[in-house]
Amino acid sequence: MSHDPYREWLRTRLGQELGLHGAETAIEGAVQRRGWPALRALGPRDVVAVLQDVYSGLRQTVGDTRADSWLQSTTVDLAEYAQTVPVPAQPTPGPLAPEATPAPLRWGRRAHDLPLLLARANAEIAGRSLGAIRADPTLRGLAGTAEWDVQATLAEVRRWETEKMLSSLRADHSRTEVADAVAAAAAQAEWLRLNVRELQAELKGGQNVVAQLAHARLTLTQLDAFLQAFTPLIEAGDADQPLPPGEARLDRDFFSLEVPLNPAVLRARHALKLAQWRAEAGQDAGAATAQAQQALEAAETEARAQLETTLHTARTAQARFAPLRQQVGALEERLKVLGQRGGDPLSLARVRLEWRQARAAARVQAHLLEQAMRLLESLVDAGVTSDQALNQGAAQNPEQTEN
Structure with a gap:
């Protein structure tokens, strides 16, 4: 190769x-x-x-x-x-079993850090095993299979790095969505205060608006309590961040690498390569090879289903975002026209409330789209590659390996 x-x-x-x-x-x-x-x-x-x-x-x-x-x-x-060629991998330097055993990790870490630590340890072990295999003439034919092992362990590292990234992204999105909710509540409170004044004037004029006035006052009291509790917790400027364009290419073929580079698929492919090597080495592994082939097909089927689910989430969010964004634009234009024509404060407050609510709804869909896209791109995006870290600065291996 x-x-x-x-x-x-x-x-x-x-x-x-x-x-x-x-x-x-x-x-x-x-x-x-x-x-x-x-x-x-x-x-x-x-x-x-x-x-x-x-x-x-x-x-x-x-x-x-x-x-x-x-x-x-x-x-x-x-x-x-x-699906047929592993990523060329360089072995991790150092002995397979270091003489100095490191102290055990303390268990004070957050639980979601531990799978990433384990995945990185497995990737290092796989890299060291590859080095040992290449150094042993009797195992050199196993080197290609070991490269699939390295690729699978690095994909698992990438999976947990993606989980960590998505966790941070969701937290950022939640903060912005809460800021949107607070801004919408403030806009509703402003509209209700003006509405209460108008209803009070109508009541003095002899109109029967007692129930409407009581309901408006009750709602305003609830909103004021909400704003008193949540306004100190948010950055007010977060609600004024511009909406993203919400454009994404969601054709399945553009994400076809998601299946062969899925960690479970790579692990199953390594198991199949190992079973095939054992069969070629003269061991009775016919049944094991057939089982490994079935496991690979099952892993590929599940990976395709995961891809379709994520694509469906992204497409749904994109479809819902588009009309909401148009609504936000229409309301912005309406606010501009009302301001130029000297619209009454109650009408302005009502449109401003609708604008805030539409922005909040649009941003939720934009966030869902972004999270789905980041997940879709996590395996095929060259921005963060764990195998690059493993191979960084390593010279090309002069030996050829087989798949």
Whole structure:
């Protein structure tokens, strides 16, 4: 197997569109812009980053339609390639079992930190095992299988890093949504105060508005209690943050790498490769190989279902966000017109309340879309790659390995 199979695949694929010289220029430009070590082998997430760079250029030269079609078909082909070729991995330096055993970790950490610590430990063990396998001539044929193990453990690290990122993102979103709720409550309280004054005037004029007035006063009392409790807890400026555009590309093919790079799929693929190696080594592993194949197919099916669920969440949020954003824009224009025409305070307060409520509802959908997109991109985004950390600065291994 090539020392850098994904770079070779990328060079060949880009050569079809840009020519060999253009392909090499695109790859080297992406490497330099991101500060990647020149000799480090690329993985599928790195390839995605280069493809996104090329896609941006193609949009300018051949138009969005052709560029989208090219990126979609190339991503699907990359996903198929990722099912057969592991990311070239460098072994973790040091002995498999260090002489000095580190002190046990204290259990005072937050519970959600522990799975990430365990995943990182497993990734280090897998890297050390790969080094030991490559150093043993009798096990050298197992090196390709060990690379799948390294890739699976690093994907598990990435999974828990994603959970940590999403936890922080949801907390930020919750703070903003509470600020929106407080701003909407303040707008409603302002409208109710004006409404109470109007009802009081109508009552003095002889109109029968006693029940309406009592209900308005009761609601205002409840809102004032809510504002007294929550206003000190939020940053008022959070509610005035602009709404995001809410635009996202949600075609399944653009996320086809989610399946082969899913941690469970990679783990099942490693188990299958191990069973196949044992069968080739003369061990009676026919039944184990069949079971491993079935487990891989089951893991792929579940990964596809997870992808579809997340895509459905994103599409639903995007569909709900669009009309809400339009409503916010229409209300902003209405407020502007009322202000220019000297609209009465009660009408202005009512429109301002509707505007705040629409913004709050739109932001909830925008947040759901963002969370789904961050989850979708977590396995294929080259912005954070655990395998890069493992391979950082490592020289290319001169030995060839098999898949």
